[in-house]
Amino acid sequence: MTNGTQGPRCGPPGYDRYPHLFSEGRFGRLTLRNRIIMAPMGTGFATPDGRVTDRHLHYYAERALGGVGMVITEVVGVEGDIDPTPAGNLLRLDSDLQIAGFSDLARVIHDHGAAACIQLTPGFGRQGQAPPGRGLVSSSDIPSFTDPKTTARGLSREEIARLVQAFGEAARRAASAGFDAIEIHGHAGYLVDQFLSPLWNTRTDEYGGSLDNRVRFAVELIGSVRQRLGPDFPVSFRFSADLKVPGDRPLEEARAIARRLVEAGATALHVDAGCYEAMPWIFPPLYFGRGPLVTLAAAVKEVVDVPVIAVGNIFEPALADQVLADGQCDFVASGRGLIADPEWPRKALEGREDELRRCIMCNEYCVGNLLAGKPLGCVVNPRAGREKYYEVRRAETPRRVVVVGGGAAGMQAACTAAERGHTVVLFEKSDRLGGQLLLASAPAFKRALTYPLEHLRTRLEKLGVEVRLRTEATPQHIARERPDAVIVATGARPAGAAVPGADKRHVVKAWDLHRPRPGLEKPARFAAALGALGLGARGDGPTRGEGEAERRPAPVEGDRVVVAGGGLVGCETALDLARQGKQVTVVETLPEAAGDLNPVNRTALLGLLAEADVTVLTGHRITAVVDEGLKVVGPDGRERVVEADTVVLALGSEPEDELARELRREYARFFVVGDCAEPRRLGEAIHEGFVAGLQV
Ligand SMILES: Cc1cc2nc3c(=O)[nH]c(=O)nc-3n(C[C@H](O)[C@H](O)[C@H](O)COP(=O)(O)OP(=O)(O)OC[C@H]3O[C@@H](n4cnc5c(N)ncnc54)[C@H](O)[C@@H]3O)c2cc1C
Ligand SMILES: Cc1cc2nc3c(=O)[nH]c(=O)nc-3n(C[C@H](O)[C@H](O)[C@H](O)COP(=O)(O)O)c2cc1C
Ligand code: SF4
Incomplete structure (x- = not known):
């Protein structure tokens, strides 16, 4: 099939800029208003017996309103007797x-x-979670993924026939x-x-x-739907x-499967990758x-003549349009891009x-929450x-609000307060907005963390928030503003000074490695890439005239580096350094x-650390920095030195909370948000900033 792009249409600029993305598309007998499909994503919003809730309705309504051509719902179970796993907080149409x-x-x-497509599954098989007293099933007797000590039982032919029957019945209910449209959940190592x-x-x-x-089995499922x-x-x-x-499905076999599915009556193919043994391919992280x-x-x-849907980190309109223009697919599906x-x-x-508020492909609160049962x-x-609970409404009483700190928490708090009609002044002591986001987004593989920074910076500007850079707020500064409410978002500083030898010359803090180096021009390639995305420094924004720092880490002396601390920051710093040789x-x-x-x-x-030949020593206690490197005690209780030319400290952070403690009793409407309340992560910073902005 051709991708069917039509000639120019009159109307909003998107028709000219993204002519392929915003052309109508045939999807079987349906005509979709554009080529964007919402990918199926479990939400965890269902009742324990698998019913649709109001939370679903608000969530899906907002995404349909956002302009997609078709919504594919989260996966919906068709029966729970044979394969016990499509139960719990999964939707069911049984x-x-x-x-x-x-x-x-x-x-x-x-x-x-938008058009509405429901995704139906006959089961999760060995990738499910067995409820107490029940075992998992699969095609054959094989170890369960979740508990490899137990065996998932191969289905009998009679059970397969019942599943096929139940699938067709669920399809009938969906149509009524x-x-x-129906989508068959046949991917990612699940039962099919x-x-x-x-x-x-x-x-x-x-x-x-x-x-x-x-x-x-797949062919019979299609047949069961067709029959009804x-x-x-x-x-x-x-x-x-x-x-x-390794060892599975060469591309030729995948193409043969695709042809068989179309012969059996599939009217579209939605092409994905991965399984639980290779989970990052199902939810590609920012590193990919x-x-x-x-x-x-x-x-x-x-090899097929039905529409093909591509998925995976496609939320940039220019990229989406390009892959359609290149004829690589007929529709693009976007999942997390539409959550964000x-x-x-x-x-x-x-x-x-x-x-645009772009997804940063972090998987923290979407997949991460579901995997944690939330x-x-x-x-x-x-x-x-x-969506319903957090409506941003105009405040009845407009107030004067001071926000201290221009990191993610402070910027979000200022934006939300300003959206509600409050007058907001934001103090930032450094010469630019962003706080730790400037460091977090420094490695090439973390550039996605520039997205929230740019998004919030643009919002501040559009909302008319008064940003005072190079201003370290003191209680006196704040009092002079006569605020009705104060939000303190002063963030955190790196920890690690307590390690003996931390002041030696060959020691550097991970944060300092990633700090923007002022005065250097942005590399032209990065600037061009940002420009193409509609990002980058804007001449009239709060950062006017400052130029961006080069976003490469500062040079590190010598070839051998030991990173003390193997959390997110330590591991990513190690990867960054390994990629520099x-x-x-x-x-x-x-x-x-x-x-x-x-x-x-x-x-x-x-996986990337292993590919880059980074040695990871877990269970090793750090005792001191010495001239030869880092002194550690291994799991065997023996002390040794990991030799290195440079020691990088990535030992977490501590709150910058002095101002918050000083001001605590001064203002009735007073909020402490983000890392200065307790060092954590971006999600907490943004969410707490948002809630404070709603509450002032
Ligand atoms: C290298 C690195 C990588 C990271 N990667 C991730 C990641 O991948 N995912 C994730 O979720 N989190 C990550 N984090 C953590 C995340 O960036 C932070 O938790 C989050 O950005 C904290 O935001 P914040 O606004 O609370 O604080 P900050 O970002 O620290 O902002 C505080 C701001 O307040 C300013 N300030 C302080 N005192 C004053 C004052 N008196 N007056 C005016 N201004 C003041 C500071 O200059 C600063 O700009 C990373 C952190 C680092 C350092
Ligand atoms: C929270 C979450 C739940 C998901 N649940 C489903 C699902 O129910 N059915 C399915 O086929 N894929 C599911 N996926 C995979 C997505 O459909 C999609 O393939 C994946 O997120 C990659 O696309 P994206 O980069 O546009 O998010 C889920 C993904 C996420 C993030
Ligand atoms: S939690 Fe992270 S990965 Fe998931 S949708 Fe939001 S930004 Fe994207």
């Missing part, structure tokens, strides 16, 4: 009694002009609830994939062995073209860059790219999943490095 809730869901999506892949399928009957046999909904009801099949596990799976979609598109900014399609269409949220978008060792006291990261990004980061 009874006619559930239809009413799903009708509401389809309606709110339609009300805002008003959904326009456990049939497709010989990694897990060792059956000797007609469901195992040859490719045709392994595809049989006829030949032209749109059915997308989501599958992983590459499981990213943008659009890391597009080439897989392109390879599938070469439900309105990104509309903003791109209306030429408001400078307002409902979805978002680090950069405090309203995600709380240094021989790096990380020393961490805890049994696990990068333990402060969610499991997805942690796995990816540890």
